[in-house]
Amino acid sequence: MKAQWTLRHTPDGQPDLQGIWGNPTITPFERPARLGNKATLTEQEAADMEKEAAKNAVDRAPQPGDVGGYNQAWFDSGTKVVGTRATSLIVEPADGRVPLTSLALEKHDYQLSHLADTWENMSVWDRCITRGVPGGMFPAGYNNAYQIVQTPGYVMILYEMIHEAHIIPLSTAAHPLRHLQGNVKQLSGDPIGHWEGSTLVVDITGFNGHSQIATSAATGRIRGMPETENLHVVERFTRVNENTINYEVTINDPPMYSKPWKVQIPLSREPDYQIYEYACAEGNQAVGLILKGGRAQDATAAKAGK
Numbered sequence: 001m002k003a004q005w006t007l008r009h010t011p012d013g014q015p016d017l018q019g020i021w022g023n024p025t026i027t028p029f030e031r032p033a034r035l036g037n038k039a040t041l042t043e044q045e046a047a048d049m050e051k052e053a054a055k056n057a058v059d060r061a062p063q064p065g066d067v068g069g070y071n072q073a074w075f076d077s078g079t080k081v082v083g084t085r086a087t088s089l090i091v092e093p094a095d096g097r098v099p100l101t102s103l104a105l106e107k108h109d110y111q112l113s114h115l116a117d118t119w120e121n122m123s124v125w126d127r128c129i130t131r132g133v134p135g136g137m138f139p140a141g142y143n144n145a146y147q148i149v150q151t152p153g154y155v156m157i158l159y160e161m162i163h164e165a166h167i168i169p170l171s172t173a174a175h176p177l178r179h180l181q182g183n184v185k186q187l188s189g190d191p192i193g194h195w196e197g198s199t200l201v202v203d204i205t206g207f208n209g210h211s212q213i214a215t216s217a218a219t220g221r222i223r224g225m226p227e228t229e230n231l232h233v234v235e236r237f238t239r240v241n242e243n244t245i246n247y248e249v250t251i252n253d254p255p256m257y258s259k260p261w262k263v264q265i266p267l268s269r270e271p272d273y274q275i276y277e278y279a280c281a282e283g284n285q286a287v288g289l290i291l292k293g294g295r296a297q298d299a300t301a302a303k304a305g306k
Contacts, residue, residue: 005241007198012152014170015198017239020275021267023137023247024078024144026053029219029263031088031096039096041085050080076142077218082266089138092250092262098222104256107226116294119287123224124187125215127287128280131161132211133188133204134233134249139265140216145275146267155193155200163278168193168202180206185229187211202235213251228255243269 008016026049031038041049057079059071069075082089088096100108111121124130131138136159137146145160153175157166168191171177180190190206209229214222231253238246245267252260 007239010150014150014155015195015200015239016150017148017155017200017237017245018150019148020270020273021146021148021245022144022270022273023139023146023265023267024076025080025082025089025139025265026050026078027081027086027089029089029138029214030098030221031090033097035087035096037094037096038087039091039094041081041087043085046081046085053077053079074142076144078139078144084264084266086264089263089265090261091264093259098225098261099258100222100225101256101258104225107256108222108224111224111226116290116297119291122287122290123212123215124210125162125212128162128284130164130187130211131159131215132213132227133166133191134235134251134263135212135214135216135219136161136164136166136188137235137247137249137265138214138216138219138263140218143278145270145273147275158275160275161278162280166191168200170194179203185209189231189233198238200235200237202233202237204233204235205231207231213253213256225256227253230254237267245269 010016010018057072057075057077061070090096090098093099114121119127124132125135130136140161143161147158149156149158153170155168155170157168158164159166166188169177170193172194177192179192184190185206185208187208187210189204191202191204193200193202195201207227207229209227209231211227213225213227213231215224217223231251234250236246236248238248240246247265247267248262250260250262251257
């Protein structure tokens, strides 16, 4: 008979979430529009999807005119759909898609079409600053690992990508914490955590509106989607067995979304995974070259207009 799993606790009594966890998956962030309200794949559909992903994950030279690599050595996009066989990581609303407002689409389209005008139109990841919150928890093409460390009064989540620490102070009855007040705003907001049973709930406000809700290409059409100071994020971490933490995040930003939306991603324990420092800015000339290219285009247009 299989032994029953028991949740361990840290010496100060917190449910133990510690370890290295990963979230690579081929499940799309948003549900393809053609699937409508189909929330779950059949076993055969999941198997077919994984088979197709395996066919694409092979070493090959890029096609003429395509910017790409020759092999898969630097990629870790996953090989499996999530265990629930969900058709998207977004589970609410029912269509599995982000409920964008016309303002969000307008701001996003403007920034994408003016990336070479100013660094302010580029994402915070492109500029090697952060992947943001909750964007840092969304799977990307590589570096999908997270190390959780717990100490009395705090939980720290180290994102492998950009090598950033998400430090969460815990609020208790003896030491109630409150969000920062007034004009103190931050790129990744002001997180406060508390425990609801065995679930770590992280309530985040205090965003300064200069980040993006998602920065990886794996998030599809909302990559680089701007956010506002009204953003409110609630993360939930629940360890359900020895090898799995269920991560859930609810996102609300009224000017950008017509209603709150929710993402669910399983985190799998990776005891043998080695996290190395992610050096983003060192030797990175992308921002300067993009702006230089933009100025060259401006000069060409000015010359043609004479």
